[in-house]
Amino acid sequence: MIESQSLWAFIASLWQKLLEQTLQHLGLTFMALIIAIAVGLPLGIFITKQKKWATPILGIAGILQTIPSIALLGFLIPLLGIGAKPAITALFLYALLPIIRNTYTGITIVDAEIKEAAKGLGMTSVQILTKIELPLAVPVILAGIRTAAIINVGVATLAAYIAAGGLGEYIFGGIALNNTNMILAGALPAALLALLLDGFFYLLQKIQITKRSIYSIVSGAIMVIALVSFQNIHSAEGLLAGFEPEFMGRQDGYLGLKSVYNFKMRTVVIGDAVMYGALNEHKLDVIGGYSTDGRLKAFGLRTLKDDKHIFPPYYAAPLVRTSKLKSYLELNTVLNLLAGKINDSVMTELNYKADFLKQSPERVAKDFLLQQGLWKEPQPTTAGSFVIGSKIFTEQYILAQLYAMLVAGYTHLKPEMKTGLGGTKICYDALRNGNIDMYPEYTGTGLLVILNPTQSVLNRLNGNRDSVYRYVEENFRKTQQLTWLKPIGFNNTYALMMREKDAARLNITTISQLNKVN
Amino acid sequence: MIKARNLTKTFNDHRVVNDISFELAEGQTMVFLGTSGCGKTTTLRMLNQLINPSSGSVYINGNDIREQVPEQLRRSMGYVLQHNSLFPHYSVLENIAVVPQLLKWDKRLIRNRAIELMEKLHLPEKLLSAYPRQLSGGEAQRVNIARALVAKPPILLMDEPFSALDTITRLAIRQEFAALDELKDKTIVMVTHDVQEAFEMANIICLMDKGRIIQQGKPADLLFHPTHDFVRDFLSDSFLQLALTVTHLEAVWPYLTAAVSTHSVQINLSVNATIAKAFNAVKDKNNWDAVIAITNGTERKTTDWAGLLQAYAQYKKKRL
Numbered sequence: 136m137i138e139s140q141s142l143w144a145f146i147a148s149l150w151q152k153l154l155e156q157t158l159q160h161l162g163l164t165f166m167a168l169i170i171a172i173a174v175g176l177p178l179g180i181f182i183t184k185q186k187k188w189a190t191p192i193l194g195i196a197g198i199l200q201t202i203p204s205i206a207l208l209g210f211l212i213p214l215l216g217i218g219a220k221p222a223i224t225a226l227f228l229y230a231l232l233p234i235i236r237n238t239y240t241g242i243t244i245v246d247a248e249i250k251e252a253a254k255g256l257g258m259t260s261v262q263i264l265t266k267i268e269l270p271l272a273v274p275v276i277l278a279g280i281r282t283a284a285i286i287n288v289g290v291a292t293l294a295a296y297i298a299a300g301g302l303g304e305y306i307f308g309g310i311a312l313n314n315t316n317m318i319l320a321g322a323l324p325a326a327l328l329a330l331l332l333d334g335f336f337y338l339l340q341k342i343q344i345t346k347r348s349i350y351s352i353v354s355g356a357i358m359v360i361a362l363v364s365f366q367n368i369h370s371a372e373g374l375l376a377g378f379e380p381e382f383m384g385r386q387d388g389y390l391g392l393k394s395v396y397n398f399k400m401r402t403v404v405i406g407d408a409v410m411y412g413a414l415n416e417h418k419l420d421v422i423g424g425y426s427t428d429g430r431l432k433a434f435g436l437r438t439l440k441d442d443k444h445i446f447p448p449y450y451a452a453p454l455v456r457t458s459k460l461k462s463y464l465e466l467n468t469v470l471n472l473l474a475g476k477i478n479d480s481v482m483t484e485l486n487y488k489a490d491f492l493k494q495s496p497e498r499v500a501k502d503f504l505l506q507q508g509l510w511k512e513p514q515p516t517t518a519g520s521f522v523i524g525s526k527i528f529t530e531q532y533i534l535a536q537l538y539a540m541l542v543a544g545y546t547h548l549k550p551e552m553k554t555g556l557g558g559t560k561i562c563y564d565a566l567r568n569g570n571i572d573m574y575p576e577y578t579g580t581g582l583l584v585i586l587n588p589t590q591s592v593l594n595r596l597n598g599n600r601d602s603v604y605r606y607v608e609e610n611f612r613k614t615q616q617l618t619w620l621k622p623i624g625f626n627n628t629y630a631l632m633m634r635e636k637d638a639a640r641l642n643i644t645t646i647s648q649l650n651k652v653n
Numbered sequence: 654m655i656k657a658r659n660l661t662k663t664f665n666d667h668r669v670v671n672d673i674s675f676e677l678a679e680g681q682t683m684v685f686l687g688t689s690g691c692g693k694t695t696t697l698r699m700l701n702q703l704i705n706p707s708s709g710s711v712y713i714n715g716n717d718i719r720e721q722v723p724e725q726l727r728r729s730m731g732y733v734l735q736h737n738s739l740f741p742h743y744s745v746l747e748n749i750a751v752v753p754q755l756l757k758w759d760k761r762l763i764r765n766r767a768i769e770l771m772e773k774l775h776l777p778e779k780l781l782s783a784y785p786r787q788l789s790g791g792e793a794q795r796v797n798i799a800r801a802l803v804a805k806p807p808i809l810l811m812d813e814p815f816s817a818l819d820t821i822t823r824l825a826i827r828q829e830f831a832a833l834d835e836l837k838d839k840t841i842v843m844v845t846h847d848v849q850e851a852f853e854m855a856n857i858i859c860l861m862d863k864g865r866i867i868q869q870g871k872p873a874d875l876l877f878h879p880t881h882d883f884v885r886d887f888l889s890d891s892f893l894q895l896a897l898t899v900t901h902l903e904a905v906w907p908y909l910t911a912a913v914s915t916h917s918v919q920i921n922l923s924v925n926a927t928i929a930k931a932f933n934a935v936k937d938k939n940n941w942d943a944v945i946a947i948t949n950g951t952e953r954k955t956t957d958w959a960g961l962l963q964a965y966a967q968y969k970k971k972r973l
């Protein structure tokens with residue numbers, strides 16, 4: 136009950152933003168739908184007249200449908216950049232198959248006797264198409280558009296990853312932040328939209344097709360779709376910032392930027408994977424990234440100084456289930472082998488090798504261990520398994536590999552990997568539930584995302600490296616049965632970044648200066 | 654009016670229609686009769702260019718139809734298929750209006766013409782705004798006929814127009830159809846596999862088998878002078894019924910004996926009617942004592958069904 140009350144309160148406090156996102160969401164969906172209809176309908180008609188094209192065209196549309204949506208967005212970014220364009224293109228490609236297929240089917244299943252009669256009475260083939268075949272196919276075509284619309288509402292949540300907005304912003308932010316209310320604030324309107332659209336097209340389909348009703352149905356549907364599609368096409372001037380969904384919802388992120396710096400810059404939400412590329416290609420001017428990211432070096436980026444201290448220290452350390460440490464006493468030593476071994480520049484270098492030189496995380500990890508003299512051949516496994524998790528970015532993959540190699544080399548445990556978990560919440564829950572035994576976490580994240588202490592506690596800790604570590608270590612040990620081992624050495628703090636050239640030209644070194652320029 | 658020369662149609666090396674020729678004068682009705690798959694429909698569809706013959710030609714009023722725009726050719730020929738060929742999303746009026754609209758008739762003219770046809774075909778005018786799914790099979794088929802007749806085409810093509818109806822409705826519509834004044838001068842080509850139907854409606858029957866016309870001629874010729882065993886076998890099942898269908902009262906007139914006593918139920922016919930028609934009329938009255946009064950010019954004879962049968966027997970005896 137308390138949960139649901141706070142959900143409504145949460146939604147109520149956001150309703151303006153939610154409305155905007157809902158309209159964005161509908162806009163993306165319908166824009167893609169219009170283009171898909173404009174392309175799919177003629178194609179569908181074409182293949183009923185040229186049957187030999189039916190199989191290849193339906194085949195290609197079918198293959199497009201099977202490309203995972205994230206991958207499709209990934210392919211489109213180099214071609215179309217970020218924002219609405221690639222998002223609409225992806226949605227358009229998904230909507231094609233149902234529309235082409237249903238147009239084809241709808242026309243094909245019109246009774247042969249009826250087509251024959253139309254021809255026999257002296258209608259031309261164009262007249263047969265427009266007066267007989269298409270009107271009779273309308274219910275089936277509408278069913279196709281209905282399917283396409285529902286698919287699009289679902290897939291459009293992913294638009295949040297490429298700065299195209301929509302309800303995905305809250306959904307992915309909420310997932311990453313362990314915030315159920317936030318997930319629901321995005322997911323409920325999305326589900327509602329899907330249901331409403333479904334009902335809308337269902338009603339359209341139910342209307343008896345007569346010569347007269349047909350024109351009103353078709354023109355009505357197109358009007359509604361067009362109205363929604365075009366209403367949020369706008370652009371603005373000035374610098375543009377791109378932040379990932381998790382950053383948007385964190386106190387040590389966008390919320391802090393707003394409350395502490397009074398940050399006013401135009402902001403879009405974008406997936407971590409495409410953010411750096413977008414900055415590099417001048418699609419964005421400022422991003423919120425990780426200070427040890429390898430692309431910092433590769434793309435020539437400058438990190439801005441956090442002069443008002445909204446980002447606490449983020450010292451990475453293994454976060455392990457206490458029970459596991461107690462059953463295998465040697466684990467403690469083994470997992471601490473890396474303690475203090477990797478400083479900021481070493482981590483950046485390792486990330487650079489993987490991200491930019493395209494070396495595999497295994498290879499990067501092994502090379503590092505060899506160089507440090509820590510590498511040992513794997514021992515026979517006799518003592519059960521040890522599951523290592525990681526979040527979904529390069530640094531975490533490398534760290535997970537390092538620990539896996541150490542466990543294999545120094546213990547009789549069998550290391551297993553569960554990498555690529557999509558956010559802090561997912562990793563943390565997996566660890567608590569015993570799905571994984573450890574993952575590399577950052578002290579600042581543990582502090583702000585999981586413990587979420589009061590402002591007075593934060594003030595007392597004052598962003599101090601050691602006091603944050605101590606606070607987090609003590610609280611996790613006491614209340615969560617989880618143990619923070621020794622910090623690895625580097626501080627992967629959140630940071631605002633710009634292209635070095637721009638920063639130099641505008642003479643910006645701190646976040647406060649950036650805020651003034653804008 | 655219609656002339657077909659050496660028509661052949663081949664589908665995948667299979668001769669579905671094999672070198673057939675026929676000719677039909679204005680105002681006549683030709684019926685293609687034959688078993689399923691013998692090529693009747695294919696032949697009919699070559700007449701309005703729904704199918705192009707592999708070889709041979711069709712002439713209408715002496716002009717090769719290939720020199721005409723197919724759509725225009727088709728608009729000048731009524732075309733009736735089975736009743737489910739009405740356009741389901743068009744009202745009855747809109748269905749009937751299809752060809753006039755293609756011909757760009759005035760709206761009011763179309764409506765008046767539709768009302769006229771509805772009346773002739775015994776359809777209530779209020780059905781004009783109904784949709785095909787709301788019609789009975791018989792009503793739908795009447796609308797179908799109206800749709801074919803509306804633009805007054807000189808030629809009417811019909812492909813098994815009554816076959817989807819139940820027996821009683823079929824007979825009723827067929828008789829109604831035969832009595833339509835609209836059909837007076839029409840040249841009609843019809844396809845059926847119902848022998849009785851063919852004999853009732855045809856001036857000329859083309860009996861087909863495996864893509865060929867086995868015999869073409871007047872119904873009586875096929876019945877009494879078959880050229881092949883196939884024809885004899887095909888007609889043997891309902892020989893008597895057919896014989897009565899093709900024999901006119903005129904033929905038995907000389908053998909009709911003196912008057913029968915008057916009776917309350919009387920049927921009046923001219924000598925042009927067939928014996929089958931006279932029997933049908935008796936059956937319709939549901940009174941086997943009914944008196945049949947036949948006029949031949951100024952002369953008049955009365956008889957009953959038994960008297961007619963006797964006269965027919967004598968007529969047959971004389972002819973043999």
Ligand SMILES: Nc1ncnc2c1ncn2[C@@H]1O[C@H](COP(=O)(O)OP(=O)(O)OP(=O)(O)O)[C@@H](O)[C@H]1O
Pocket residue numbers: 664665669687688689690691692693694695696846
């Ligand atoms: N488009 C086509 N392609 C291939 N074969 C066809 C085609 N149209 C008709 N046929 C074949 O030609 C033959 C004659 O067909 P048609 O429709 O003319 O027969 P029909 O005499 O009208 O038969 P029914 O009384 O069953 O309607 C059949 O064997 C049929 O399978």
Ligand SMILES: [Mg+2]
Pocket residue numbers: 693694695812844
């Ligand atoms: Mg047929």
